[in-house]
Amino acid sequence: xxxxxxxxxxxxxxxxxxxxxxxxxxxxxxxxxxxxxxxxxxxxxxxxxxxxxxxxxxxxxxxxxxxxxxxxxxxxxxxxxxxxxxxxxxxxxxxxxxxxxxxxxxxxxxxxxxxxxxxxxxxxxxxxxxxxxxxxxxxxxxxxxxxxxxxxxxxxxxxxxxxxxxxxxxxxxxxxxxxxxxxxxxxxxxxxxxxxxxxxxxxxxxxxxxxxxxxxxxxxxxxxxxxxxxxxxxxxxxxxxxxxxxxxxxxxxxxxxxxxxxxxxxxxxxxxxxxxxxxxxxxxxxxxxxxxxxxxxxxxxxxxxxxxxxxxxxxxxxxxxxxxxxxxxxxxxxxxxxxxxxxxxxxxxxxxxxxxxxxxxxxxxxxxxxxxxxxxxxxxxxxxxxxxxxxxxxxxxxxxxxxxxxxxxxxxxxxxxxxxxxxxxxxxxxxxxxxxxxxxxxxxxxxxxxxxxxxxxxxxxxxxxxxxxxxxxxxxxxxxxxxxxxxxxxxxxxxxxxxxxxxxxxxxxxxxxxxxxxxxxxxxxxxxxxxxxxxxxxxxxxxxxxxxxxxxxxxxxxxxxxxxxxxxxxxxxxxxxxxxxxxxxxxxxxxxxxxxxxxxxxxxxxxxxxxxxxxxxxxx
Numbered sequence: 001x002x003x004x005x006x007x008x009x010x011x012x013x014x015x016x017x018x019x020x021x022x023x024x025x026x027x028x029x030x031x032x033x034x035x036x037x038x039x040x041x042x043x044x045x046x047x048x049x050x051x052x053x054x055x056x057x058x059x060x061x062x063x064x065x066x067x068x069x070x071x072x073x074x075x076x077x078x079x080x081x082x083x084x085x086x087x088x089x090x091x092x093x094x095x096x097x098x099x100x101x102x103x104x105x106x107x108x109x110x111x112x113x114x115x116x117x118x119x120x121x122x123x124x125x126x127x128x129x130x131x132x133x134x135x136x137x138x139x140x141x142x143x144x145x146x147x148x149x150x151x152x153x154x155x156x157x158x159x160x161x162x163x164x165x166x167x168x169x170x171x172x173x174x175x176x177x178x179x180x181x182x183x184x185x186x187x188x189x190x191x192x193x194x195x196x197x198x199x200x201x202x203x204x205x206x207x208x209x210x211x212x213x214x215x216x217x218x219x220x221x222x223x224x225x226x227x228x229x230x231x232x233x234x235x236x237x238x239x240x241x242x243x244x245x246x247x248x249x250x251x252x253x254x255x256x257x258x259x260x261x262x263x264x265x266x267x268x269x270x271x272x273x274x275x276x277x278x279x280x281x282x283x284x285x286x287x288x289x290x291x292x293x294x295x296x297x298x299x300x301x302x303x304x305x306x307x308x309x310x311x312x313x314x315x316x317x318x319x320x321x322x323x324x325x326x327x328x329x330x331x332x333x334x335x336x337x338x339x340x341x342x343x344x345x346x347x348x349x350x351x352x353x354x355x356x357x358x359x360x361x362x363x364x365x366x367x368x369x370x371x372x373x374x375x376x377x378x379x380x381x382x383x384x385x386x387x388x389x390x391x392x393x394x395x396x397x398x399x400x401x402x403x404x405x406x407x408x409x410x411x412x413x414x415x416x417x418x419x420x421x422x423x424x425x426x427x428x429x430x431x432x433x434x435x436x437x438x439x440x441x442x443x444x445x446x447x448x449x450x451x452x453x454x455x456x457x458x459x460x461x462x463x464x465x466x467x468x469x470x471x472x473x474x475x476x477x478x479x480x481x482x483x484x485x486x487x488x489x490x491x492x493x494x495x496x497x498x499x500x501x502x503x504x505x506x507x508x509x510x511x512x513x514x515x516x517x518x519x520x521x522x523x524x525x526x527x528x529x530x531x532x533x534x535x536x537x538x539x540x541x542x543x544x545x546x547x548x549x550x551x552x553x554x555x556x557x558x559x560x561x562x563x564x565x566x567x568x569x570x571x572x573x574x575x576x577x578x579x580x581x582x583x584x585x586x587x588x589x590x591x592x593x594x595x596x597x598x599x600x601x602x603x604x605x606x607x608x609x610x611x612x613x614x615x616x617x618x619x620x
Contacts, residue, residue, distance in 0.1 A: 062280025063222040065302030067236065067270070069311035070353070070538055072549060075228055076236055078301075082203045083221040083242070084108070086183045087191040092215060094126040100213050101179040105172065108202045110195055112178035120167040121159050122184075123177035135161040183215075186245065186261040193242030193262065196221060231315045234369045235355065235485070235536070237269030269370075270307075270536065272486050277303040277540055304550050306539035308351035317342050317354045322365045325358050339368050341515045347523035349558045350532035352483075357515070373483065376491040376512035380604030381435040383477065383508040385525050385574045387443070388428060390471045390506075392570040396446035399573050402427045405438045411457040413500035416441060432577030433587040435603055440506040444468075448502060460499035468505055469493075474564050475531060476520040477513045482533040482561065489514050508604055522602070525578065529564040529571045578602055 067076035084104075088097070125132040135158050143149045169177060182194050194216070195202070207218045224239055240246065245262040246254040254265065265279065266272035281300040321340045328334060339359035345352050359368035391397035405423035409415045418437040423430070431439035445452045448464040473479050478491050492512040494501070504510040513521075516534060524531045537556045544550035564571065578600040582589035593599040 062282050063301045064224070064239065064264075064266075064271075064280055065278040065304045065543065066549075067278075068304065068306045068549065069309050069314075070307060070351075071310060071312075072306065073227075073311050075226065075232065075307070075309075075311050077225050077227065078222040079225045080220050080222055081197045082200075083196045083219050084194045084198055084202065084206050085191050085217045085219055086194050086215050087217070088183065088189055088215055090189070094129075096214070097183055098123075098127055098176070098180055100216065101183060102176045104194075104206070104213060104216065105175040105179055107205045108195060108198065110175060110178060112174045115174055115178045115181065117164075117167060118159065119181040120169060120174075120177055121162045123180050124162060124167060125155075125158055126180065132158045132162070190260055190262065191217075193221070196223070196242060228311055228315060230367070231311060231318060232309060232356075232369075234367050235269050237271030237273075238267050239271050240264050240267050269485055269487075273484055274305055274537065277305055280543075301543045301545070303543050303553070304541040305537060306541065306549075307536050308346075308353060308538045308556075309355070309536060310353050313344065314354045314356065317344070318356045318358065321356060322358045325360050325365060329360055339371070341368070341372060343372065343515060343519040345519050345523050345534060347526035347532075350523070350534045351538065352534055352536055355516075355536075370487075372515045373485060373487055374489045374514065376489055376514050378512050378606035379477075379508040379518055380606045381437070381508055382518060382602050382604035383472065383521070384432060384435065384440055384506070384604075385578065385602060386471050386475050386477065386521065387440050387468065387506040388432065388574055388577070389564070389566050389570055390447060390468050391440075391443035392573070393471070393566055394447050394467065396443045397428060399569070400427055403431075403439055403442050405431075405436050408438055408441045408452065408503070409454050410445075410452075410500060410503075411455055413458070413503070416503060428573065429577045429580050429584075432574070432602070433580035433584050435581075435588050437507045441503050444502050444506045448499075458499040458502075460497055462497070464502055465497075465505065468502070471565075472511075474562060475524050476517050476561070478511060478517070481516050481520045482559070483516055484535045484537050488516070491517060509606070524564060525571065525574060526600075528568070528575075529566065531561045531564065533559040533561055535559075575600065 063078040066074055066078070069075050136154055140149070140154065140157060144151070144154060179194060182192055185192055198206075198218075203218050206213060206216055210216065221242070226233055226236070242262055242264060244264075244267075246259055246265050247267060251261070254263070255261075259265065263279075263282075266275040271278065280302040321342055325338075325340050328337065328340075338361075339357055341357035342354065343352065344354040355369060355372060357368040357371050358365050359371075360366075388397070392399070402425050405418050405426050407415050407417040407422065416437060418435070418439075423434055423436055423438075426434070426436055426439060428439070430436070442452050444464070445458065447467060448459065448461045450456065450459065469478070478493055480488050480490055491514055494511055501510055520531060520534055523534075535556055539552060539556065540554040542550035542553050581587045581603060582593065582599045582601050583595060584590070588603040589599075589601050592601075
């Protein structure tokens with residue numbers, strides 16, 4: 001027994017010694033680590049801790065870049081304005097926010113017409129928490145405990161059960177509720193704009209009473225201004241307000257780009273198209289003790305862009321067509337006429353120098369420029385240049401070939417003529433100058449694999465339509481032009497396969513195209529067969545903190561989309577025909593422009609709308 005006891009003591013002593021050795025080893029590691037942290041690498045660990053505790057937030061949106069015309073006239077600028085902002089602290093309660101909103105409401109005017117019933121209910125629940133809690137019954141609580149519903153569902157039940165009479169607020173209460181809504185809009189600790197363009201008195205009150213209004217601040221914000229008024233304003237586009245922030249339908253896109261919910265962004269046309277350049281870089285702040293902010297990086301205005309537009313030319317064009325629309329409407333046979341459109345484009349670069357449309361609505365001239373991109377029209381005989389090229393390419397007609405212009409009659413189709421008086425024997429140049437429908441009809445019948453004779457039956461041949469359509473599409477007729485704007489229509493492509501429709505097609509009475517497509521088409525003929533992408537952007541310049549434009553960063557290069565599949569002699573022959581339209585005796589475009597300008601062009605009439613169009617080229 002004594003020997004066994006002695007063995008136990010030896011074993012226990014050994015284990016105790018091992019335990020002590022382990023404790024001493026671990027304690028030594030702690031001491032070594034302590035010495036490393038506190039003495040050897042103290043600076044390194046302080047820097048790491050600083051990084052972990054560092055919190056950075058963005059300031060309000062910086063001003064957008066300016067927009068210039070091709071001659072460096074500013075056409076969109078920024079104007080500073082005073083604003084009141086709010087940024088919530090982590091320690092701020094709902095009651096404190098409501099008290100601040102009430103105090104502020106007594107010293108500023110604010111439009112609360114956008115206050116919704118939902119906003120009122122949320123304000124009520126923040127103000128009267130016990131009342132809203134009483135709307136939740138025992139069954140609701142049981143479902144919550146059983147996890148059949150969650151806290152969000154409970155909140156929605158409160159919203160549903162608040163009676164309308166409970167939110168029948170006075171005007172003063174609506175004002176407080178709306179300010180409270182603005183204080184909570186967007187992310188919790190993000191800076192929000194409560195009111196823009198405040199008066200000097202309102203600005204001074206908030207500035208001088210920041211101790212009574214925790215979280216509220218005054219700043220200098222900006223808004224877009226237009227030195228040339230409404231000239232080209234529709235296409236310049238709009239920017240969202242601080243209250244609107246980023247559009248709901250594009251929320252995910254902008255958030256993925258690092259935007260905040262209340263950031264101001266371009267929401268239409270050029271402002272939207274070039275948002276990535278025009279959008280300013282926000283100031284960055286470090287969050288320090290007590291939620292105070294320390295400026296880390298100054299905000300930076302967005303980049304400046306230069307457009308191809310000549311704003312003075314644009315202004316003149318808008319004034320001229322406004323007067324023209326009003327005067328023309330007073331003439332006979334204008335029942336269906338209500339607007340005119342002008343596009344001035346450089347056919348060698350694709351640059352648009354002016355683009356305008358005006359419409360008469362209830363006796364008032366209104367801007368209609370967006371229709372250039374989105375409202376297809378029946379082009380009429382304007383397309384006959386493309387139709388003639390199909391004839392040349394397929395061998396259905398030869399340069400200088402003569403035909404008899406007479407009323408054409410095929411089976412099942414009403415008789416079709418060129419004009420009141422038949423033109424007699426004409427060649428291809430006269431056919432374009434005097435817009436002969438019959439010349440194109442007879443070519444189309446040959447393309448269809450037949451020769452014209454009166455009362456003939458015209459066979460449907462899909463290849464004929466495809467041949468014409470392929471040529472039209474190569475000019476951009478029925479295809480998006482690629483213009484640098486966020487909206488554009490393809491036009492309308494008919495599916496009707498009646499054989500006689502081919503005759504309507506070749507004289508521009510079958511499918512519809514937008515004015516910008518027609519401009520691309522006529523420019524392609526003018527430059528000898530290169531279809532170029534039309535564009536409004538000319539240059540991008542770096543942000544400048546002065547009144548001067550920034551350094552040039554990028555130039556918009558001409559972009560060729562395709563070449564027209566035809567021979568040079570054929571497109572030159574079409575150009576010769578277009579010159580005859582405006583210069584030869586009897587040409588339907590003679591007299592529209594002075595001859596010293598060496599104009600060329602093509603007339604066209606939509607027989608369905610009785611709408612005359614004239615597409616012109618100024619020869620250099």
